[in-house]
Amino acid sequence: MAQEKKLDTIGIDVSKEKLDVALLREQGKFRDKVVANSRKGFQELAAWLAKQDVTKAHVCMEATGAYWEDLAEFLVDAGFEVSVVNPLLIRKFGESLGERSKTDKLDARVIAKFCAQRVPERWQAPSKAIRGLRALVRRREALIGLRTEELNRRDSASEPRVLESISKVIAMLDEQIAEIERQIRQHIDSDPTLKDQRKLLESVPGIGPVLSGMLLSYYGGDLRFATSKQAVAFAGLDTSRRESGTSVRGKPRLSKKGHSDIRGTLYMPAVVAMTRTAWGRIFAGRLAAAGKPPMLVIGAVMRKLVAIAYGVLKSGQPFNPALHAA
Numbered sequence: 001m002a003q004e005k006k007l008d009t010i011g012i013d014v015s016k017e018k019l020d021v022a023l024l025r026e027q028g029k030f031r032d033k034v035v036a037n038s039r040k041g042f043q044e045l046a047a048w049l050a051k052q053d054v055t056k057a058h059v060c061m062e063a064t065g066a067y068w069e070d071l072a073e074f075l076v077d078a079g080f081e082v083s084v085v086n087p088l089l090i091r092k093f094g095e096s097l098g099e100r101s102k103t104d105k106l107d108a109r110v111i112a113k114f115c116a117q118r119v120p121e122r123w124q125a126p127s128k129a130i131r132g133l134r135a136l137v138r139r140r141e142a143l144i145g146l147r148t149e150e151l152n153r154r155d156s157a158s159e160p161r162v163l164e165s166i167s168k169v170i171a172m173l174d175e176q177i178a179e180i181e182r183q184i185r186q187h188i189d190s191d192p193t194l195k196d197q198r199k200l201l202e203s204v205p206g207i208g209p210v211l212s213g214m215l216l217s218y219y220g221g222d223l224r225f226a227t228s229k230q231a232v233a234f235a236g237l238d239t240s241r242r243e244s245g246t247s248v249r250g251k252p253r254l255s256k257k258g259h260s261d262i263r264g265t266l267y268m269p270a271v272v273a274m275t276r277t278a279w280g281r282i283f284a285g286r287l288a289a290a291g292k293p294p295m296l297v298i299g300a301v302m303r304k305l306v307a308i309a310y311g312v313l314k315s316g317q318p319f320n321p322a323l324h325a326a
Contacts, residue, residue, distance in 0.1 A: 007081070008057040010049075011112025013104045014068045021045060022108035023052060024116055030109055037067060042074045056080070060115035062087040065236070066259045076125040083120040090114055127221050129191045134217040136187060140180045141261055147173040184213045194220055203318035204308055206273030206280060214265040215309050223314055231310035235262040237303040254299050263302065270301040279324035 013020040019041060023031040033048050035041035049057070059075050060083045061068050072082050094110040114120075126134070147170060154166045188194045197220050201212040218234070225231045232238050236258025256263070273280030274297065283304055287297045312319055 008054045009112050009116040010054075010057050010059040010080075011108045011110065011115055012059060012061040012071070013108040013111060014061050014064050014071065015104065016065075016067050018104075019045065019071065020104040020108040021048075022105070022112040023049070023054065024109075024112040030112070032105055032108070034105075037071065039070075039074075042071060046078060058083065058115055058119070060085055060111050060120065062090055062111065065257055066261075072123060073125050073131070076123075082123045082125075083115065084123045085111070085114065085120050089118075093118070124222070124224065129187075129194060130217065130221045133184065133187050133194065133213070133220070136180060136184045137214055137217040138261070140177060140184065140213075141264075143173055143177045143180060147177065181209070185209070188213065188216065197221075197313055200312045200316070200318055201309055204305070204312060205277035205319070206269050206305060207309060208269065211265055211269045211305075214262060215306075218259060218262060219310055219313060223310075225310065228307040228310045228314070232303050232306050234258050235266070235306055236260070237263065237266075237299070237306055254303075262306075266302040266305060267298070270298050270305055273305060274298070274301045279321065283324070 009024040011022045011024070013022075014037065017037055019035050019037050021033040021035065023033070025031060031052060033045065035044045035048075056079070058081045061072065063084045063086060068084060072084060075082050090107075090111055093114045094107075097110065097113065099106065099110060150166050150170050150173065154163065154170070157163050157166060188198050194216055197216055198212050201207050201215055202209070207215070219225075219231060225234065229238070236256040237254055238258075239254060254263075270280075274284035275281070280301060284297050284301055287300055288294075292300070308319065308324070
């Protein structure tokens with residue numbers, strides 16, 4: 001009986017533009033590769049791994065903003081086991097190894113060593129329903145961006161023919177946005193779980209169809225976070241502090257180490273929540289009375305919206321005003 005091939009170990013340091021890959025071989029030796037963080041780069045990585053005779057592997061990467069997700073999904077689809085690890089754990093592990101230098105190549109090797117020694121839990125890829133919804137939501141965001149660019153051009157244009165052209169493009173974009181929004185509603189309606197979860201989300205005052213679609217595309221389906229705090233951090237709405245010794249005392253601010261699309265979609269609903277909903281007025285009013293500046297208050301309301309939204313998804317119960325009245 002043929003002996004089953006041992007699982008290889010791979011560490012990947014993920015950034016916006018590129019992937020530094022470290023394949024851990026026997027006796028602690030490494031093979032390294034750099035590819036683009038793009039679909040073409042993923043294909044190049046798969047071809048390189050095949051040349052290294054890697055058919056099964058445990059791949060580890062850090063949860064760095066939103067840059068890791070497409071790669072993780074690609075690798076799972078290709079049959080690899082994937083773990084997505086808190087960067088703090090990797091940093092502490094590197095310090096325990098006495099690593100003093102810091103480059104992307106060395107970071108990838110540290111991640112590979114962490115993967116081999118700690119064997120972190122496997123990451124579960126989103127369902128096809130969630131991936132399809134996310135693709136539609138991202139397309140809507142792209143169209144909104146194009147429309148904003150055309151509106152800005154219209155404000156500065158004076159030539160009538162240019163204005164006419166811009167107006168036609170805006171009208172076409174409006175039609176496309178309306179069509180994508182129709183497809184988003186239809187996609188959610190066709191999936192019983194997503195449909196029920198949308199109903200839960202829209203029970204929260206301040207969450208409408210656009211925000212519920214965005215939140216479902218990242219938080220819907222099988223819930224992957226144990227706490228609302230983790231869901232907040234995923235959106236980059238957790239707070240970070242800069243403190244060192246007795247001299248450095250930076251003000252707390254949003255970490256923004258998460259999905260910018262979620263934060264962008266949350267801004268206007270947060271403004272609506274703090275001005276037109278009972279829970280939002282109470283929450284924002286308490287922060288304002290404590291002397292918090294307006295932008296910090298808005299950020300806190302955005303954070304609260306995500307916490308409440310994930311809370312209703314996790315509990316399976318609609319929004320309860322009594323829980324947020326004080």
